Amino acid sequence: MSRPTTLSARAAQRLASGPLDPVTLMRDVCKVDRLQADAAERMALALLSSHPEFVRLPSGHWALAAGLAPPSGASASGGPGGARAAGSESSSLFDVNFAVVDVETTGTSPASGDRITEIAIAHVRGGELVDVYAQLVNPQRPIPPYITQLTQISWEMVRDQPVFSDIASTVVDRLAGQVFTAHNAAFDWRFVADAVDRGIGHELSGPKLCTVRLARLLLPALPRKSLDHVTRYFGIDIAARHRAEGDAVATAQALVRMLRIAEEQGVCSWPVLERRLAAPTTNRRSTASDRRRRAFPLPASEDFIA
Structure with missing residues (x-):
């Protein structure tokens, strides 16, 4: 071209x-x-x-x-999979490309010196989980024992792995043209944006989606919106809890279910979904009919990696 x-x-x-x-x-x-x-x-x-x-x-x-x-000389391709990251009012949510991200870290704050020990990016296109990138990362600092107990990631596992600056360009490429999606997206975005900026001087930007907020919007009858509760609601098994790949894949599978629910509720495009998520929510008790209507979620077996 x-x-x-x-x-x-x-x-x-x-x-x-x-x-x-x-x-x-x-x-x-x-x-x-x-x-x-x-x-x-x-x-x-x-x-x-x-x-x-x-x-x-x-x-x-x-x-x-x-x-x-597009103007002459520009590619008309929609990128990998042929779908755009976020479309117009008339395009379906299933035309949107999502990069579902999960990171494991040495702590809770990059500003305090905590760093990424593992990252996974699961791509959802056309309403399907299509591929997964996962990589252990050398954080260049000790991993606290309680973190190792939680994630099972030890210093011995990451000592010979690449530092984040070695994979930063790959991460940026895999996020380009996608909606950055995570369960508690602010946490993952903060760590990834900090690591990319320190690693290669690139300012991460683009649309974001938090599946915690999405669950609050679409599953009001569910009393808690943690990843464990949301995946249990949908009957999704997490292959390895508190590991980046297991959590990213499970979040992607839950995202697919919630996109279907969103379209059932008339939330048919990314701009509409953004407005719904930005609107103030009311704390109402779910009715018995609400609970009955959501008692039978879509089965987990429908998802697959192509």
């Missing part, structure tokens, strides 16, 4: 794999290493707002307009 020669064509090529925030998009398109958010927003508006091929989503991210061809 020939390299696009105009800025709009570069933007279309970059957005072909999914929506991006203005900072990431303008840095890539204009080849600028450092760019403030307000300046990036002005640049994006000046460059893209006059082209019907581009739309600005409610989240502030830019995307290719559904059903319109």
